[in-house]
Amino acid sequence: MKTFTDHRAIVFATLSILLWQSSRAEVSPELAAAAAPLAEGVPEVAVMRLQTLLGRNLPDEEWRAVAEKLAEALVAAKQPADALTLLAAPRLREISSTIFWRAQALASLHRWTEALPLYEESARADNSPFRESAIFGAAEMLRALERRDEALQKFFILFPDKEWGTQARLRSAELYIDKYDAVNARRVLDEMQPKSTAERKERRLLRGRLELVLQRPERAIGAFQALLKKPKSASHAVVIAALSGIADAHLQLKTPETGDDVLEDFIERHPQDVDLALIFGKLDELYRAERKLSRNELERWARDPAQPRRGFAQWYLARLDLRAGRRDRALESFAALRRNETKSAALAPALLEYAQLKLEERDFDGAIAVLNEARALQPEATLRDRIDLLTAQAQYLAKRFEIATATFERIAHSPSPWAKLSLFNASIGWLQLGDHARFLADYDEFEKQGGDEESRAEMRLEEGLVQAANGGDKAADALQSFLRDFPRNPRASEAWVALAELAFHSTPPRLDEAQKDLVRATESKPTAAAAERSDYLMIWIKDAESANGTDVVELANLFLQKHATSSFALDVRMKLAETYYRRQDFPNAQTQFELLAQQNPPGPLTEKALFFAAESALSSMGAHSLDRAIVLFDQVVRLNGELKWAARNEQAVIERKLGKPQDALLLYDEVLKSDAGPSEKREALCGKGDILFEMGGNVNYRRAVDVYDQLASDKEEPTHWRNQALFKKGLCLEKATDRAGALSAFYEVLENEARPGRWRELFWYYKAGFNAARLLEDDSKWESAAAIYQTLAATGGNRSEEAKARLNRLRLEHFLWGD
Template identity: 25%
Template sequence: MKIRGIIVIGWWLAAAGLGLADAPVSNPPPVASQESLLITGKAALEDGLYDLARKQFEEFLRQADTREEKAEGTVWLARLLFEEKEYDEVINLLSRRRRWAEHTPHEADFAFLGARAFYEQGQYADALSLLNLYAQKLVNSPHNTASARLKARCYLNLQQYDLALMSFDQFDRAHPKLPEASENMLDWAATLIRLKRWDDARKILVRLINVHPQSESADQGRLWLGGLFLDNAQLEQARDTLLALVSQETLRPSLRSEAWFRLAGVYEAQTNLSAAIEALAKGIEATKDPQARFQSNIARGKLMIRNGQAEEGLAVLKESVMAMSADPKTAQIQLDVAQILLEQGLYEQAVVEFQHYLEAFSDTQGTAQALMGRGWSLWGLGRFAEAASSFEKAYGALTDSNARAEALMKAADSLFANRQYTVAEVKYRQVAAEFPSSPLKTQATYQTAECAARLGQPVEAERLLEEVASSRANAEMAGQALLRMGQLDEESGHWEAAMEKYQRILSSFPKGPHLARAVHALGLIRYRLGQFQDALNDFIRVVNEFPDNELAEQAFYMRGWCLYLQGRDAEALDLCQQFLTRYPRSPWAADVLFWLGEYAYNRGLFDEAEKRFAELSNAFPLAPMADASLFWAGRAAATQKEYLRAMEYFNRLTRDYPQSSRLPETRFAQGDVLSELGQFAGAILTFEEIISKYPGSGLVDAAWGRKGDCQFTLGKDDPKRYDEALTSYRMTCDSPTAGLDLKLQAEYKIGRCREKLGQNSQALENYMNVVYKYLQEKDKGAVGSSVWFTRSAFGAAGLCEIESKWKDAFNIYKRVVDADVPAAPEAQQRLDKLRVDHEGAI
């Protein structure tokens, strides 16, 4: 529809630019004056006499001499077509005659009518484009307020909620006293409610009620405000608001009844069931809608039962059934009451009422119906063995062949649901044998195969499924059988055999209901086998040919992975964006957002990564990766030096996901952020929590090190902190689980502590321990970071230089040069300087 609308607008503008118009209008001798024709046409249009109105407007057009007259006649003809809901004709007419309206007072009429026609056809983007194109002319026309309201509705339907809200606000500021102002505020509040912005909606509704207290919109607003209070468990406010509404004498009956019904919900939430029952009674009294009365009486009866008024409640239910039923006989009423309880999901009461019927009445047909109803009620309760017994008794009581087949089938289904596969198989075979012409025969054979599969009889299961697949009696079940055969092959890892079954569906049932699932299954298998392009083709077919199928979402999603795994990153990213636009609440949307965040993070696009991870955590708080998204959002923020924002993410993770497996690394990240913020005492506490609370975590060794870093930093104000830091670093050094780089880092930092404490000889020993350990591991082929080797070597050499041990310093620098690490050139420079400055000592 969108592309088509663009073409229409293009034609509209082209017609205006090229001077295209209808063929010249012939002008036969007038039979009435133009003024008379227009007056008559308008009156006929108002009275719904469209044929007469058309004649008057067309005659007016035939007599029109000027472009302004022709434009005016076209406007009225377009309004007539609009009333007849001929929206395409409206658009075509206005497009063809666009030139007539140029530079006339009717140019805004053309634009507004065209936009309304587009809107009514659901072409909201085209309507919006037209309103924007002629915005200035519309502002200065009688359509000013109506076009503004229409624009807001377009934004709403396009889900451009920010722009819709802005439109409501602008209208409110520009036209606060117009009659439409209250409707605008009501729409504004409705949009905020849709967006779950409860507080903002409440503010608008309160202002609506205060500014336009006598309007119908204000009454509706009071109803909604009460509902908002109720939804947010602000029960006293809800009660007071709704009570004030129902107290208005001039309130419309429909609003009054709805308010009482909502009050009943408030009282029910307050566990004041008596008041809820009374509120329902008053709502029933106020409404004229038979269905609303019926449903509310059912609700009232249920509340009575919950309130300990079982007899009264059932009486209300029975009375309601009698009021809606053409047959008020006692037996039928009993059945209807039981059936209502069943339909309402009140299975326990339904079982009782069906049993009451069975004990009180002996009508054969009613008995069978009660047995079936009792079976369904027991099924709803998960009491499958009892349900099977009730269904089988119904099978014995029924006389109609199809009904008997259904009852026996449900008995078998109940046994199957109870995992009594052997007995269920017997019943399914009985259905197939006793009712060979029943539509259920094929399904019974299929379920027999399912029993065989559950009983570990794959050969028999496949034989029975093949029987169903080869049957021409039920093409849908045949396709389902092939699909199940393919699934069983997949479960056994027989990919080629599974693909053969799915290919049979494609060739045998090219228009069957299982085609989409077969194509999709082929795509998933090919994806597993690494055949990404073939899988991509399958998923594209599902999306293009079956856009409304439930599998289209996953197929759209899998297309992105197929592209990515072929190295087509740009296409994959673009497709992911499309997926989120098309399926914003899809079960796979969270995965897509996480992947987009991960992709951006790994490429250093930390701002984009943070946005994606944050969007995931906000939109899908229950997703499996919601906690991880908060963690990575925090990491991305911290990388941008947005430490306070990072801490907010980490705090949300620890608060909202207390069982998350990411808590240790989250606490570690919090410690890092606190240290970046200069809150070293808090950081130390965080690292200590990791050490004590998560002793099995791989982060414990690093936590000791980071704790030492914080203590070291505090040492400049309190030298005792250096001793504490030394102890922390020593814990890392002595840990059997710490890696080489971590141990070397800790040893180096021990040296730094001792240097700060004036223990230079011991510091030199620590530094050289790092140097020798690194070189030993390097000789063994271990590849690690040279950072701590370099720093230790330079630190040791520096201490030697302080004590004028030039040769020792020279030898240390030479080890760095010989190690061929990135710092070797700098070491060479220092070595050369020593050679020049202290040649005699070296």
């Protein structure tokens, strides 16, 4: 909805000229005394007195007289909502004059469309004391609705009127200026004969604006400066409009640096002016036009305690930073504004902008909190509707569909200018909640309200998209129906991509069908969203088709070039990194994992990326790869996440490779004394035992045996860990010349595998078996060695043939053929 532009703010005050007259000839002394402050320009006192009087047990006629005057006072005191509540009382319905006050209240709430017919009805009433006021009000409503020619016709009616004629001419001249009709604007200004100084100053203002229309900014500046130098008798609105006019003139002259001095001087001298919002807005226009902008004034005002200037300075500093791409600084300025103890209702739009930024950051609860604070400032109705709408959108994005849909429905069935948009959103909300009947009801209502074909098509498309996202059985039918009914819709490509996604995620995946749907999407002039999702899906299709990853690497790199800011970018970079890693292209894998960690806030994904970046560095052949791996693993540790102790174990492995066994032992001991999980502690025990074994010497062998015994002692340990520990224990005992103990340890592995119901682990099983047989052969115990080879051969694993060959060799060499 379009509202008055800045210069129009000078005239709407006319609607607040509340007439000290009544439709009643006789006024009681008590009523006259209570209402007297209204005529004296202090309506707030009149409201208090009239409310007290109304609270008495008055006869109906006196009650109506007091209520009518109270409604008038409420409008004058800028309490239009309370005035409307009062005017809805049944006892006031028969009084025709209340129609005018209802129109005044609605106009104060910027509800132009509702106020217009009431003004027109009041103007048609016989013997109405408000006829001319109502005509003027109707003209103003038409002007607000940008129905300029109709507004001019209303103003022409008032030209002969002594009371309203000058105001009507001023408004007509302004309308002609808005239409860039300089000839008629000059004619009306020349013909009028203003009586008061205030009217003459307003005419001078309009002459200045006329010079701007005629592209004579120097003359316009002269007219505006004359008003500012001698502002006496000029209304505040005229002064503000003159300031705005000077800014526009300097924009025409392309000298914004000069124009901003005038506005900055006014702001400096009037830090609490009621129209600071308009002045800062115009100042921002000048700043946008400047080549070399100075932030000094805004930064100084942002530190000064004077309000509301401080809040406006913080707001417009944030805007400057946003335009300069300094988003973090902008968020800091908005946060500082939010922390101010006192905030004007004029700053509610700033909080709305802040909430929008938080939504873009996906901080939904933060956005809702800011919007609640904006609503608490009690802004005008149109802005309050925008706040409610954005709150509902935040709830929707946070997947709180029930709350969001209820809010959308409320706005949809209100006089809000956002009603139709809210009805659209409410219908989609019902889809998310699985209430298809309510969706259809809203769709029908939208159609009856004259919803355009494009919007109806979008609702049908959203029906299919939401069902597809939620795994609905009828999603494909809904999407196909949309494509049949709206084949040339600009978003047809999105339906084809959604169909491709359904085919890909089916069981089993229909990869050929998915690719054909993506081709149709490409042929349908894809939207940006469709192109992004299509490129994303193709990566996973190619990943499912081929194991070598060549296409995946190419498509993933292309996606990141084309859609760098996509919400899918993190997933794609992870897939690219994993593909490089799987192909053993460790340098590229490391690069992608590190980029992923840098671009993602601290969390599980960042931790995983850093961990595998370190693993990639560990696996590469670079000169400093091990040092880099240690640094990356240390970053994982500092994140204090699930991979912390796994990273410590990997650091210990690197220290072993670097020939620093004592450092590695310290790291393993840190893991063993920590709250690490069983798998990390098993890894640390095994690593510690391996280091002690590598260090050599009987003392270290015995220490290693103790560690391996600890690892093998838990009967519930995974079999491969227990078998590994027993095998390595046997090696230690053999090195310590305890051959009997070594044989016993090796044989225990074979015994474990022989137990029924155990998962078969053959790697350490074969190693232990062959080593046990070797020890027996070394001791010339051929029969026992043959028995072990026979057991290994009967196992049926990948080394069974090797065991058979050794068994046959042993039998041939030592004549061990049995019966």
